[in-house]
Amino acid sequence: MKTIFCVILLLFFYIDRVWGMNHIDSLYAEYNRTTSSARIAIANRLYEELYRREHIDTLMQLSGKMERSVADAYMMEAMSEYYYDCGEFAQSISAATKAAHIFEQRQMNEDAATCYSVLCIAYHRIGNMGEALNYGRKNYEYDLQTGDDDRLSSSLNNLATLYLGNRQPEMAEKYILRAIEIEQQLDRPRKLATRFGIASEIYTALGQYEKAVEMGEKAYRLDIEGERELQAAKRLSQIAAAYEGWNKIDQAETYIRKAIGLLQKHNEQVSLTISYNLLGRVLRQKRAFHEAQTSLLKAAAMAEQTQNSIQLLKAYDELAELLESDLPREALNYKKKSYDLQRKIFREESERQMNNFSVQYETAEKELHIQKQQSEIERTKLHRMLFALSTVFALLLCGMLYLLLRQRRKRNRQLAEANATKDKLFSIISHDLKAPVIAQKTTLDTLIANYDAYETDNLLDYLERFRMASESQMGLLQNLLSWAQVQTGRAKYAPIPFDITRTIAETADLYGISSENKHIRITTEMPERCYVMGDREMIATVLRNLINNAVKFSHPDSEIHLSAVDRPASVRISVKDSGTGLTETQVEAIRGGVVSGGSSAGTQGERGSGLGLIICKDFLRRNGSSLVIESRNGEGTCMSFELNKVNC
Incomplete structure (x- = not known):
C-alpha cells in the first residue's frame, strides 16, 4: 500500500510538472500570436506562472502603455530562464540574446545585464566557455559599477561557477566567498544556500573535502528550513561529491541515491545528469x-x-x-x-578569446595547455580591472571623507560664530542698551524731584550726565542698526566717488562737544579735496566709530590726529590718539573678528557695546579694504585703512 502511494505521488508530481511546462509553453505561444490589448494580460498571467514555479525571482507587471518590442524583450528574458531550468539551453541562449539586443538598443542596461547572466550560465552548460566567460564578465562589470549587492552576488556566483568549470577552483573560491559575504549581509537564506552549494563544489575541486561537506550541509539545512525540496536534493548531490572525493564511498552512495530519488520526483534533468554521473x-x-x-x-x-x-x-x-x-x-x-567533444569546446573558447588565432590541436594535452594560457590572460586582465576600480574607489572615498570633514569644521565654526553673536546680542539688549536708559531716567527723576533746590552748576552737571547718556544711547542704537543690517544681509554696497576730506571733517564735527568736554584737541592733516571710490555711508560709519573710540579712550588734555595721506593709487586714512592703547590680546581678538563679551570703559567711564570695530572691519571688507591696528598698551592707538583714489 505504501509503495502504491509513493508511485501515485511521484506520478502526480510528474504530471503537474509536465502540465506546468505545457501550460507555460502554450501561454507563450498565445502571447506571440495575439496582437490585441489582451496580449498584456496574457503576458502577466505567464509571469505569474513562471514566478509561481520559481523560474524567475521577481514578479513583474507589464503595462499596456509599454512598447511592443520592449514587452517582447521582457517576455523573452523570462522565458530564457524557464528554458534554462528545463535544460533547453539552445532555446535559452536564443531568447536571452534577442532580449539583450533590444535592451542594448534602448540603453536599458540593467535589463541587458540580466540577460548576460542567463547567457553566461547557459553557454557554460553547453561547454562554450569563451562565450560564458564573456557574458559573465560583462554582467559582473555592470553590477560592480552600479554597486547593487543583490545583482553583484549573482554575477559573482556565475563567475565562480565558470572558473570552477574551467578548472580554476582557486579563482572560483575568491568569487564565491565574496558572494557568500554579500548574502549573509542581505540575509536571504535561499540565495545563501545556493552560494554555499557552489562553495561545496569548489572545495571538493580543491581537495578540501571536510570543508566541502561543511558547506554542503549548511546549504542543505537552509533549503530544508525553507521547504525547498528540489534545491535540497541538489545539496545532497554536492555533499555526495565531497564524500566521493574524500574516498568515503558509502556515505557518498547514501547521499547520491537520496538526491536522485528527490530529483526524479521533480524531473529535474540538469541535476539528474550530474547525479547519475556521480553515482556511476x-x-x-x-x-x-x-x-x-x-x-x-x-x-x-x-x-x-x-x-x-x-x-x-x-x-x-x-x-x-x-x-x-x-x-x-x-x-x-x-x-x-x-577527445572530439573536448577539442570542440576548447577550440570555440580559443577562437573567441584570442582574436581568431588559429591553431590545430594535435593532442588533448596541447588543448589543455592553450586553455590554461588563455585563462591566465583573462585572470590578469580581471585583476587589472579590479585593481583600477579599487584604486578609483579608494580615491573617491578619501575625497568624500575630506570634503565631509571640511564641511563639518566649517559648519561647527559657523555655529560657534552664530552662538557668540547670539550671546552678544542678548548682552547688548540686557545690559548695554539698558544702562544709558536707566541713567537717563535716574537723572530726570533726580532733576524733577529736586528742581527748586539745584543751583546752576549742579543743574548743568546733571544735564551733562543726561547728555552723555543720550549720546551713548544714540551711538549704541546706530551701531545696533548697522550691525543688524550686516547680520541680515541688508547692508547693500553702493560705491560712488566722494570727497573723503569732507566726510572726515563732517564726522569730526559730530564729536566736537565730546572732545571739548574732555579738553581733547582734534587736529587734521588732509588735502583740500580728495576723491575716493567707496560706499560713503559705510565709510562714514567706520569714521564715526574710530573717532568715537579715540575720544572715548583718550586722556583729558591730549590730542587726536586725523589724516588722509595721498598715495600713488590710494588714500590712507588714519585716526591716531595718545590714549590708553590696546593689549596684544585685544588686538589679536579684533583681528580675528571675535565678538567679545563687552568693551572696556573709557577714560571717564564711558561705556560701549563692543560692536563698533566689528562693524568697521565688515564695512571696510565690503569696500575692498581692511583695518590696520597699531597700538601699545598705555601709549595710544593708530587705526587706519586705505581706499582707491579717484582724483586728489
Missing part, C-alpha cells in the same frame, strides 16, 4: 561495474538531450575508464568521443 563514479569504485555503466549511460543520454557538453564529457571519460579493461574497443570509442 561511486559504483565504479565499489566495483559494481554493471550498475555503474547503467548510471553513466543514463547521464550521457540526458546530457546529449539537453546539450550539456560539460556533463557529457564527464560521462564519456568515466565510461572510457570503466570499460578499459573488459571492453577496450568500447572504451576507445568513448575516449574518441571525449
Whole structure:
C-alpha cells in the first residue's frame, strides 16, 4: 500500500510538472500570436506562472502603455530562464540574446545585464566557455559599477561557477566567498544556500573535502528550513561529491541515491545528469561495474538531450575508464568521443578569446595547455580591472571623507560664530542698551524731584550726565542698526566717488562737544579735496566709530590726529590718539573678528557695546579694504585703512 502511494505521488508530481511546462509553453505561444490589448494580460498571467514555479525571482507587471518590442524583450528574458531550468539551453541562449539586443538598443542596461547572466550560465552548460566567460564578465562589470549587492552576488556566483568549470577552483573560491559575504549581509537564506552549494563544489575541486561537506550541509539545512525540496536534493548531490572525493564511498552512495530519488520526483534533468554521473563514479569504485555503466549511460543520454557538453564529457571519460579493461574497443570509442567533444569546446573558447588565432590541436594535452594560457590572460586582465576600480574607489572615498570633514569644521565654526553673536546680542539688549536708559531716567527723576533746590552748576552737571547718556544711547542704537543690517544681509554696497576730506571733517564735527568736554584737541592733516571710490555711508560709519573710540579712550588734555595721506593709487586714512592703547590680546581678538563679551570703559567711564570695530572691519571688507591696528598698551592707538583714489 505504501509503495502504491509513493508511485501515485511521484506520478502526480510528474504530471503537474509536465502540465506546468505545457501550460507555460502554450501561454507563450498565445502571447506571440495575439496582437490585441489582451496580449498584456496574457503576458502577466505567464509571469505569474513562471514566478509561481520559481523560474524567475521577481514578479513583474507589464503595462499596456509599454512598447511592443520592449514587452517582447521582457517576455523573452523570462522565458530564457524557464528554458534554462528545463535544460533547453539552445532555446535559452536564443531568447536571452534577442532580449539583450533590444535592451542594448534602448540603453536599458540593467535589463541587458540580466540577460548576460542567463547567457553566461547557459553557454557554460553547453561547454562554450569563451562565450560564458564573456557574458559573465560583462554582467559582473555592470553590477560592480552600479554597486547593487543583490545583482553583484549573482554575477559573482556565475563567475565562480565558470572558473570552477574551467578548472580554476582557486579563482572560483575568491568569487564565491565574496558572494557568500554579500548574502549573509542581505540575509536571504535561499540565495545563501545556493552560494554555499557552489562553495561545496569548489572545495571538493580543491581537495578540501571536510570543508566541502561543511558547506554542503549548511546549504542543505537552509533549503530544508525553507521547504525547498528540489534545491535540497541538489545539496545532497554536492555533499555526495565531497564524500566521493574524500574516498568515503558509502556515505557518498547514501547521499547520491537520496538526491536522485528527490530529483526524479521533480524531473529535474540538469541535476539528474550530474547525479547519475556521480553515482556511476561511486559504483565504479565499489566495483559494481554493471550498475555503474547503467548510471553513466543514463547521464550521457540526458546530457546529449539537453546539450550539456560539460556533463557529457564527464560521462564519456568515466565510461572510457570503466570499460578499459573488459571492453577496450568500447572504451576507445568513448575516449574518441571525449577527445572530439573536448577539442570542440576548447577550440570555440580559443577562437573567441584570442582574436581568431588559429591553431590545430594535435593532442588533448596541447588543448589543455592553450586553455590554461588563455585563462591566465583573462585572470590578469580581471585583476587589472579590479585593481583600477579599487584604486578609483579608494580615491573617491578619501575625497568624500575630506570634503565631509571640511564641511563639518566649517559648519561647527559657523555655529560657534552664530552662538557668540547670539550671546552678544542678548548682552547688548540686557545690559548695554539698558544702562544709558536707566541713567537717563535716574537723572530726570533726580532733576524733577529736586528742581527748586539745584543751583546752576549742579543743574548743568546733571544735564551733562543726561547728555552723555543720550549720546551713548544714540551711538549704541546706530551701531545696533548697522550691525543688524550686516547680520541680515541688508547692508547693500553702493560705491560712488566722494570727497573723503569732507566726510572726515563732517564726522569730526559730530564729536566736537565730546572732545571739548574732555579738553581733547582734534587736529587734521588732509588735502583740500580728495576723491575716493567707496560706499560713503559705510565709510562714514567706520569714521564715526574710530573717532568715537579715540575720544572715548583718550586722556583729558591730549590730542587726536586725523589724516588722509595721498598715495600713488590710494588714500590712507588714519585716526591716531595718545590714549590708553590696546593689549596684544585685544588686538589679536579684533583681528580675528571675535565678538567679545563687552568693551572696556573709557577714560571717564564711558561705556560701549563692543560692536563698533566689528562693524568697521565688515564695512571696510565690503569696500575692498581692511583695518590696520597699531597700538601699545598705555601709549595710544593708530587705526587706519586705505581706499582707491579717484582724483586728489
